[in-house]
Amino acid sequence: MQGKNTIVITGDYSIGLLSQTSGNLNTDTIIRVNSDGSVTPSFSDGDDTFIVTAGNHAVGVLACASPGSARACVSSLDEESTTDTGSNENNAIAKLDMAKGEITTHGTESYAAYANGTVVKAGDTLDYTNASVTLTDVDITTHGDNAHAIAARQGTVSFNQGEIYTTGPDAATAKIYNGGTVTLKNTSAVAHQGSGIVLESSINGQEATVDILSGSSLGSANEILYHKNETSNVTITDSEVSSAADVFINNIKGHLTVDATNSKITGSANISTDVNTHTYLSLSDNSTWDIKADSTVSNLTVDNSTVYISRADGRDVEPTRLTITENYVGNNGVLHLRTELGDDNSATDKVVINGNTSGTTRVKVTNAGGSGAYTLNGIEIISVEGESNGEFIKDSRIFAGAYEYSLTRGNTEATNKNWYLTNFQATSGGETNSGGSSAPTVAPTPVLRLEAGSYVANLAAANTLFVMRLNDRAGEMRYIDPVTEQERSSRLWLRQIGGHNAWRDSNGQLRTTSHRYVSQLGAELLTGGFTDSDSWRLGVMAGYARDYNSTHSSVSDYRSKGSVRGYCAGLYATWFADDISKKAHTLTPGRNIAGLKTR
Structure with a gap:
C-alpha cells in the first residue's frame, strides 16, 4: 500500500490493518472493513495512512500471533487467549509497521494499536508466539470507555515520534496484559480520564516491560503507573511523567522495578500492604522526583x-x-x-x-x-x-x-x-564525683545565627553615624584679613571621622569587626544676637557616611557581611545665652536619608 490512504471502519470488532500468523506463514496482513469478520487482502505495511474506527471493540492496527479466527484477534485484553501445543508450529511472528499517519477510534474498548500474542500450553509450561506493531510519526486519538491507545498481550508495540491522546473514562495511554513490551520514544502522551500505563496479569510468571525514552512526556488524569502484575520493569530515560492526581505509582500486586535516568517524575508512590508486593525505585543522572503526597516504596x-x-x-x-x-x-x-x-x-x-x-x-x-x-x-x-x-x-x-x-x-x-x-x-555529659553522684546537667548553649552580629552592627551604625556635638562644628578659625588688617573668623567647617570596632557576643560564638568613615561639611549663613551678651547662628550642612562590618561564627565557620551607607542634608541653629561662656541651645532639624544593606 503506497501513497496517502484513508481507512474508515464502522462495525464492531473491526480492524484497520491486521498482520496475522497462519500456520507456517508470517505477516499476512489484511484490511478488515466489515463487522461480520470478512476481510479483503492486499496489505503488507501501512504508510502515510489515516485510519478511523467507529465501532466498539475495533482496532486501528493489529498484529495477531493467533492462527485462529480474526474475531479472536480482536478479543479484549482481559479475555484469555490460550491454545494447545502445536497450534503455531514454527512460532511465527506477526509484524506490522506503520509510518506517518493518524489513527482515531470511537467506541468502547477500541484500541488504536494492539499486539496480541498467544500463550501456548505444553503441560505446565507456557511459551509465547510473537506479535509486534511499530508506529513511527503517527498520531493517535481514542474516544470511548477503556479505549486504550496502545494494547499489548504477549506482544510488542513500539511508538516513535508521535502524539497520543485518550479522552474516554479509564482509557490509558498503554495497557499490557499477561506480559509484553511497550516502548515510547520521542512521544507526547496524555490520558485525559485514565492512567498512563496499566500493567495487569492473570497468569503467574508474566513479565511486562515499558520503556519511556528520548524526550517523551507522559501525562494522565489518574496514576502514571497502575501495577497488578507478577513482575514488571519500567525504564524512564530523558523524559518527563506527571499526573493530574499527583500519583506516580499505584502498586496493587507484584514486583515493580522503575529506573529513571535524567528524568522528571511528579506524583506519589502507593503500595498495597501485601507482603509479596514490592516497588523498587532508582533515580540517577540528575533525575528529580516530586512526590507531592505521602508515599511508600x-x-x-x-x-x-x-x-x-x-x-x-x-x-x-x-x-x-x-x-x-x-x-x-x-x-x-x-x-x-x-x-x-x-x-x-x-x-x-x-x-x-x-x-x-x-x-x-x-x-x-x-x-x-x-x-x-x-x-x-x-x-x-x-x-x-x-x-x-x-x-x-x-x-x-x-x-x-x-x-x-x-x-x-x-x-x-x-x-x-x-x-x-x-x-x-554538642557538650559532654555531666561529670561524676568520687561519691558516684552526677553533677547537674548544664543546658546546651544555643547556636546563634551569624547574621545577628551584622544586624546589631548595622543597627548601631545607622543610629550613630551622623551623631555630632556642638564642638564638632563650632570651632572657628581666626585669621587677619590682608586688606583691612582686621581679625576675622571663618564660618565654614569640615568634620571627618574614621573608626574601627571589634566585639564578641556573650557566648563567644560571634566575632564582629566594623569600620566606618564619616564626612560632614557645613557653613554658618547668618549670625546675630538679641542682647549685648547673647548670640545666635544659622547654618546648613551635608554629609556622607559608610560603615561596613563582618561577622564570623566559630561554631558554624560561616561568615556574614553587612554595610550601611548614609546621606544627610539640613539646617541647624545655635543660640548662645552667654556669648562669652558659650552656654548654648542648639536646634538641628537636619534631614537624614540612609540606606541599609545586610549581606
Missing part, C-alpha cells in the same frame, strides 16, 4: 538525583512522609524537605526507613514560616530502624530567627540511628 536509590518530599509550595508546611519499607541507598543524592523551623515539636516533612541505609545523601531544608526556637532533642526528619550506615549531610545553611540549625544524629543510644535538626552545641 520498598527500596529507593538516589544517585546524583533529587527527591522533593514536600507537597507544599508556599510558606506553610503540610507534613509529608516518605516511607521506605526496606533499604535506602544514597550516592550524592539530595533530599529536599520543608520544616517549620522552631522547637522539637515543629511540623516537618519526614523520611521513615524501616530497613538499612548506606551511602551519602545531602539534605536541603526550606523553612516553612518558622521563626526559630531553642531545640532540646531536635526536630526528627529521618528515622532508621535497621543498620544506619548512611550519612546525611546538610547541603546548605538552615536557619530561622536568631538560631542556626545543624543536621546531626541523635545523641542517645535510643536515637543515634535517626537524624535531627538541632540548634545547640
Whole structure:
C-alpha cells in the first residue's frame, strides 16, 4: 500500500490493518472493513495512512500471533487467549509497521494499536508466539470507555515520534496484559480520564516491560503507573511523567522495578500492604522526583538525583512522609524537605526507613514560616530502624530567627540511628564525683545565627553615624584679613571621622569587626544676637557616611557581611545665652536619608 490512504471502519470488532500468523506463514496482513469478520487482502505495511474506527471493540492496527479466527484477534485484553501445543508450529511472528499517519477510534474498548500474542500450553509450561506493531510519526486519538491507545498481550508495540491522546473514562495511554513490551520514544502522551500505563496479569510468571525514552512526556488524569502484575520493569530515560492526581505509582500486586535516568517524575508512590508486593525505585543522572503526597516504596536509590518530599509550595508546611519499607541507598543524592523551623515539636516533612541505609545523601531544608526556637532533642526528619550506615549531610545553611540549625544524629543510644535538626552545641555529659553522684546537667548553649552580629552592627551604625556635638562644628578659625588688617573668623567647617570596632557576643560564638568613615561639611549663613551678651547662628550642612562590618561564627565557620551607607542634608541653629561662656541651645532639624544593606 503506497501513497496517502484513508481507512474508515464502522462495525464492531473491526480492524484497520491486521498482520496475522497462519500456520507456517508470517505477516499476512489484511484490511478488515466489515463487522461480520470478512476481510479483503492486499496489505503488507501501512504508510502515510489515516485510519478511523467507529465501532466498539475495533482496532486501528493489529498484529495477531493467533492462527485462529480474526474475531479472536480482536478479543479484549482481559479475555484469555490460550491454545494447545502445536497450534503455531514454527512460532511465527506477526509484524506490522506503520509510518506517518493518524489513527482515531470511537467506541468502547477500541484500541488504536494492539499486539496480541498467544500463550501456548505444553503441560505446565507456557511459551509465547510473537506479535509486534511499530508506529513511527503517527498520531493517535481514542474516544470511548477503556479505549486504550496502545494494547499489548504477549506482544510488542513500539511508538516513535508521535502524539497520543485518550479522552474516554479509564482509557490509558498503554495497557499490557499477561506480559509484553511497550516502548515510547520521542512521544507526547496524555490520558485525559485514565492512567498512563496499566500493567495487569492473570497468569503467574508474566513479565511486562515499558520503556519511556528520548524526550517523551507522559501525562494522565489518574496514576502514571497502575501495577497488578507478577513482575514488571519500567525504564524512564530523558523524559518527563506527571499526573493530574499527583500519583506516580499505584502498586496493587507484584514486583515493580522503575529506573529513571535524567528524568522528571511528579506524583506519589502507593503500595498495597501485601507482603509479596514490592516497588523498587532508582533515580540517577540528575533525575528529580516530586512526590507531592505521602508515599511508600520498598527500596529507593538516589544517585546524583533529587527527591522533593514536600507537597507544599508556599510558606506553610503540610507534613509529608516518605516511607521506605526496606533499604535506602544514597550516592550524592539530595533530599529536599520543608520544616517549620522552631522547637522539637515543629511540623516537618519526614523520611521513615524501616530497613538499612548506606551511602551519602545531602539534605536541603526550606523553612516553612518558622521563626526559630531553642531545640532540646531536635526536630526528627529521618528515622532508621535497621543498620544506619548512611550519612546525611546538610547541603546548605538552615536557619530561622536568631538560631542556626545543624543536621546531626541523635545523641542517645535510643536515637543515634535517626537524624535531627538541632540548634545547640554538642557538650559532654555531666561529670561524676568520687561519691558516684552526677553533677547537674548544664543546658546546651544555643547556636546563634551569624547574621545577628551584622544586624546589631548595622543597627548601631545607622543610629550613630551622623551623631555630632556642638564642638564638632563650632570651632572657628581666626585669621587677619590682608586688606583691612582686621581679625576675622571663618564660618565654614569640615568634620571627618574614621573608626574601627571589634566585639564578641556573650557566648563567644560571634566575632564582629566594623569600620566606618564619616564626612560632614557645613557653613554658618547668618549670625546675630538679641542682647549685648547673647548670640545666635544659622547654618546648613551635608554629609556622607559608610560603615561596613563582618561577622564570623566559630561554631558554624560561616561568615556574614553587612554595610550601611548614609546621606544627610539640613539646617541647624545655635543660640548662645552667654556669648562669652558659650552656654548654648542648639536646634538641628537636619534631614537624614540612609540606606541599609545586610549581606
